Amino acid sequence: MKIEDKKRVLREMVLHRRFEERCYQAYIERKIGGFLHLYPGQEACCNGVMEAARPGHDYVITGYRDHVHAIKCGADPKAVMAELYGKETGSSKGRGGSMHIFDGDKRFMGGYALVGGPFPLAAGIAKAIQLKGGDEIAICFLGDAANNQGVFHETLNMAALWKLPVLFVCENNLYGIGTSIERSTAVVHQHKRVAAYNIPADECDGQDIEIVYEAARKAVDHVRSGNGPYFLELMTYRYRGHSMSDSRGYRSREEEELWKQRDPIFILRDRLIKDGAMTMADFEALEKETDAYIENEVIKFAEESPEPRVEDLEKYVFADRATQLPWLTGKAA
Amino acid sequence: MANIMYWEAIQRAHDEEMARDPLVICMGEDIGVAGGTYKATKGLYEKYGPLRVMDTPISEGGFTGLGIGASFLGVRPVIEIMSVNFAWLAMDQMFNSAAKVRYMSGGQLTAPCVFRSAGGAAHQLGAQHSARMEKVFMGIAGLRVVTPSNPKQAYGLLKSAIRCDDPVFINEHELMYNMKGEVPDGEYFHPLEGSEIARSGTDVTLFGYNISVHWCLKAAEILDKQYGISAEVVDLYSLSPLDRAGIKTSVSKTHRAVIAEEDEAPVGVGSEVIAIINEECFFELDAAPVRVHSALVPQPYNHTLEKAAIPDHEDVVKAVLKLFGKA
Secondary structure, three states: OOOOOOOOHHHHHHHHHHHHHHHHHHOOOOOOOOOOOOOOOOOHHHHHHHHHHEOEEEEEOOOOHHHHHHHHHOOOHHHHHHHOOOOOOOOOOOOOOOOOEHHHHHEEEOOOOOOHHHHHHHHHHHHHHHHHHHOOOOOEEHHHHHHHHHHHHHHHHHHHHHHOOOOEEEOOOOOOEEEEEHOOOOOOHHHHHHHHOOOHHHEEEEHHHHHHHHHHHHHHHHHHOOOOOOOOOOOOOOOOOOOOOOOOOOOOHHHHHHHHHOHHHHHHHHHHHHHHHHHHHHHHHHHHHHHHHHHHHHHHHHHHHOOOOOOOOOOOOOOOOOHHHHHHHHHHH | OOEEEHHHHHHHHHHHHHHEEEEEEEEOOOOOOOOOOOOOOOOOHHEEEEEEEOOOOOHHHHHHHHHHHOOOOOOEEEEEEHHHHHHHHHHHHHHHHHHOOOHHHOOOOOOEEEEEEEEEEOOOOOOOOOOOHHHHOOOOOOOOOEEOHHHHHOOOOOOHHHHHOOEEEEEEEEEOOOOOEEEOOOOOOOOOOEEEEEEEEOEEEEEEOOHHHHHHHHHHHHHHHHHHOOOEEEOOOEEEEHHHHHHHHHHHHHOOOOEEEEEEEEOOHHHHHHHHHHHHHHHHOOOEEEEEEEEEOOOOOOHHHHHHOOOOHHHHHHHHHHHOOOO
């Protein structure tokens, strides 16, 4: 990665980290409801892959831990926060919530809350790309635990069979909710499970963005060149619990500390400092600047935005009726 | 008007829509090279090729989800689920992805896909190949459910379902694919909403849909000839949404109602129609509405037991006679 790109991505990763930490605070203050799944610790995964891909051009789909993926694709952090606040200005107009962030214009095809559900949807998006003949690819980000669903295998089979342009990114954070991978999964290294479908697969460190980026470049090139699907496993860790109701009793504080020694933001920061591209003071200023942006713009926007109107409760269940009348009434022109 | 079979009507709708729009595709088990278990996609593979007529692996959840994902980008897949019993495996994707994506994305994404599936008890197919599941689908927000009772509807409903931007589930019946009927020669779009009067009458309304419309028509004939009772038959080809206005109009005219369904009674089409009658026109009733339905048993294999589990036109006649105090 070029120095300028590394500096830009560091800024983005700091935003992603501070955004999520601010969500935590807002949740405690009961400004955010429902379930909230946070991303700190895993930032190099989404950022490394999307640096190798084309955000806003390639189609991205993921599970419920989706805020950062949406922002990386180009969604406005203000709209994402407003969504968490349940506001009309939210990315899904307050109808989705944390687990269902969408940005159709940026080709962020959503967060879905059934574990494994996005696998076949991603393959379908790739099928549509194949039919239309574009150079886009579909990228499906999911956790390791999703691979224990039946549709994982069904989808790998179809994606390989039909050579669909889809990249499966497995963010292996070692836990499915509160059960460790050793206790839930017969084969711990997920890329090995993919070999059965003749899909090329790779595993790498998910904490060092430059390693992720290099592995993702190879993966993206493979898929974009029309060679069919690819599976990339990134070894990573989430600092927070699965969601906000999780007190992390299933793992030790020592294990958490070990992973925090390899924090993705600090790895990149320290490398930039070592290369003389920035100083610690620059980084601290960046954090402050980011916090100020989140507070003065993102939170302010979410706080001040209007709620959806109760009269619009049933809006968006079906397509706008006026546009569908020929088929609903049979009176086609 | 051509007199063609139900499967031919479905095949024609596929063919016309695929010829018109290169983004209309169809997918399912054995639908391509083999031409479809019920021939509903016969000849399409040869005409449109494997990219658009996709023989899928036996992975209902997977290929249904794949079709839904493609529909997010404007592809219009017609997804055949060979037997509605297998749709259980696809329901997560149908309900959680297709039916909800428009709402949970605040209107940004939509899933314009069509699910077709054969339900119903055929001949001794046993517990896992005889289900009627329309009642499961009709309770899902964001999903339209239609069920054709004749070739004209089978053709016109599929045409409309493919054009509509909402996901549509089309409930077909294993015993009806060879039924013949008149289909317009020109292009025809059957409304996805509403109901139609299959036979006009004044003394009682018989509500049916799909195969039970035929029980009702046969029963109306017997009631007229043998008992002097004039029955109106209302075809509820749209199960979601149900035609509240149509139900009200007919019951307000006849003041009596029988609902015939191949489903089991609990949480069925009949329960819902009676609830609508209560809400819309309770004081028009001269007698309590009656349901005709299957026994609440897993479908038995034995022929005699199977026949005992499933209603037919005679059960509809009996229900009407009971309603008139003649049984």
